Amino acid sequence: MTEPDPFESARLELRRGSLILAVLLQLRRERHGYALRKALADIGIEIDEGALYPMLRRLEGQGLLASQWREEEKRKKRFYSLSPLGRGVLDRLLAEWRALDASITGMIEEGV
Numbered sequence: 798m799t800e801p802d803p804f805e806s807a808r809l810e811l812r813r814g815s816l817i818l819a820v821l822l823q824l825r826r827e828r829h830g831y832a833l834r835k836a837l838a839d840i841g842i843e844i845d846e847g848a849l850y851p852m853l854r855r856l857e858g859q860g861l862l863a864s865q866w867r868e869e870e871k872r873k874k875r876f877y878s879l880s881p882l883g884r885g886v887l888d889r890l891l892a893e894w895r896a897l898d899a900s901i902t903g904m905i906e907e908g909v
Contacts, residue, residue, distance in 0.1 A: 816844060818894060820852060821887045824862060827878040829869070853877055861886055 823836050834849055856862045861883035864875050879887060903909075 816842070816848075817852065817856070818887075818890055820849075820856070821861065821879065821883060821890065824877055824879050824883070825887070827876050829874040829876050831874075833877065856883070 819837060819842050820833065823833055828836065830846075830850060830853065833853075834844060834846065837844055853862065853864075857864055857877070860880060862877050863880045863883075864877045866873050866875050868874075
């Protein structure tokens with residue numbers, strides 16, 4: 798059995814948290830799952846269905862998303878959007894992201 802690659806493990810952890818933020822940002826505008834996945838891919842963030850749909854269910858279970866089934870193009874689709882709680886959490890996460898980004902950018906520029 799081979800040891801896990803330390804870079805790959807760290808990359809996956811970093812990506813996991815970033816994906817939640819990206820999904821919340823994209824859901825400021827209502828979207829169904831496929832449209833969300835495509836919008837993320839269009840900006841360079843790939844996520845497979847096996848990760849996206851469980852994340853959407855988890856975020857909805859936490860009260861951060863609201864969803865409803867509607868028919869579009871003669872198919873029923875589940876549309877997701879931020880709930881009021883989700884908007885508040887997103888605002889706080891963005892503040893946290895900006896603070897972390899500023900700190901990390903400062904360390905990179907200083908050569909720390």
